[in-house]
Amino acid sequence: MKNKPTVIDLFCGCGGLSYGFIEAGYDVLLGIDHWKDAIVTFENTHKNAKGIVADLFKETPQEISKKTGIKNIDVIIGGPPCQGFSIAGKRIIDDERNQLYKSFVSFVDFYKPKAFVMENVPNIVSMGKGIVKDSIIEDFEKLGYSVIYKVMLASEFGVPQNRRRAFFVGTKNNKEFVFPEPITKNPLSAKDAISDLPEKSLTDGTKYKTEPKSDYQKLIRGKSDGIYNHEITNHSEQTTSIISLVPDGGNYKNLPEELRKTRNVNIAWTRLNSKKPSFTIDTGHRHHFHYKYNRVPTVRESARIQSFPDTFIFLGSKTSQYKQVGNAVPPILGN
Numbered sequence: 001m002k003n004k005p006t007v008i009d010l011f012c013g014c015g016g017l018s019y020g021f022i023e024a025g026y027d028v029l030l031g032i033d034h035w036k037d038a039i040v041t042f043e044n045t046h047k048n049a050k051g052i053v054a055d056l057f058k059e060t061p062q063e064i065s066k067k068t069g070i071k072n073i074d075v076i077i078g079g080p081p082c083q084g085f086s087i088a089g090k091r092i093i094d095d096e097r098n099q100l101y102k103s104f105v106s107f108v109d110f111y112k113p114k115a116f117v118m119e120n121v122p123n124i125v126s127m128g129k130g131i132v133k134d135s136i137i138e139d140f141e142k143l144g145y146s147v148i149y150k151v152m153l154a155s156e157f158g159v160p161q162n163r164r165r166a167f168f169v170g171t172k173n174n175k176e177f178v179f180p181e182p183i184t185k186n187p188l189s190a191k192d193a194i195s196d197l198p199e200k201s202l203t204d205g206t207k208y209k210t211e212p213k214s215d216y217q218k219l220i221r222g223k224s225d226g227i228y229n230h231e232i233t234n235h236s237e238q239t240t241s242i243i244s245l246v247p248d249g250g251n252y253k254n255l256p257e258e259l260r261k262t263r264n265v266n267i268a269w270t271r272l273n274s275k276k277p278s279f280t281i282d283t284g285h286r287h288h289f290h291y292k293y294n295r296v297p298t299v300r301e302s303a304r305i306q307s308f309p310d311t312f313i314f315l316g317s318k319t320s321q322y323k324q325v326g327n328a329v330p331p332i333l334g335n
């Protein structure tokens with residue numbers, strides 16, 4: 001136990017990324033986010049970790065270190081939200097839009113961990129024709145780190161979802177890091193992930209009524225004593241009748257012409273495809289529907305698609321739970 005590398009998760013949300021680290025044998029000590037609900041879920045699911053609600057626009061690593069008593073750390077992980085980057089010449093500059101990224105850099109500078117993992121949206125590597133990516137690498141190289149990056153596709157690593165995230169990994173003292181190769185060419189499907197969950201709502205803690213229907217379901221149930229966060233959304237009669245016209249894996253193009261424009265976004269009226277990995281789970285916009293039932297996936301179904309184990313229980317309002325799930329890095333990808 002004593003030799004597990006220690007971790008701080010910045011902008012931790014509910015802690016999808018750091019949960020993956022726990023499963024991989026790390027000791028997550030601390031998560032920081034300015035979002036109270038997410039921190040409540042984080043603390044409840046990361047038993048050894050402390051979660052603190054703090055605005056990383058304002059709080060410095062010095063203040064956090066003083067507050068928590070954490071003076072040394074082996075690994076810093078996190079995904080600073082990026083609202084685009086402001087660049088001048090070939091550099092990311094110090095303005096408000098870049099401050100959360102700069103905050104991540106300042107934590108690495110302060111703690112000088114053995115390694116860091118910074119994740120972000122996949123197009124960060126092409127922003128500003130690559131200047132953003134080059135500038136990120138340079139910022140960390142200045143602190144003495146060797147940095148490599150890769151855009152990873154979750155479905156190639158045992159997650160039933162085609163989510164892409166960019167990862168920058170830095171190591172000190174020229175220690176080499178190699179990104180893992182994809183583990184499968186036959187990705188898991190939405191059906192593999194959720195076919196054992198019923199059409200109707202369940203009270204939290206309801207026992208499983210069936211055996212797992214796939215190896216993935218067996219894995220994800222783990223030691224859970226039942227099903228949580230499976231409360232369905234009741235749609236209007238109009239919504240239910242429109243979505244009933246869309247087949248498994250279909251979308252608005254399957255609707256009669258006059259109904260196609262009932263929602264003004266391209267992604268509207270999309271159903272999961274039972275035979276394929278899910279598209280990227282969002283934060284609860286209610287445009288993506290179950291492959292079979294005439295409703296959006298529940299929080300638990302979304303969590304399954306994100307590879308959260310059934311023991312990982314989301315707290316807060318249902319809207320907040322959807323957001324926590326949708327924002328997260330799939331734990332199995334983090335792992």
Ligand SMILES: C[S@@+](CC[C@H](N)C(=O)[O-])C[C@H]1O[C@@H](n2cnc3c(N)ncnc32)[C@H](O)[C@@H]1O
Pocket residue numbers: 011012013014015016017018032033034035038054055056057078079080081100327328329330
């Ligand atoms: C993409 S989510 C992180 C998800 C997380 N890595 C996971 O795997 O579950 C980004 C997080 O940054 C947090 N955040 C945004 N602005 C912040 C700020 N100024 N200070 C602290 N946290 C902030 C959000 O509340 C959100 O939880």
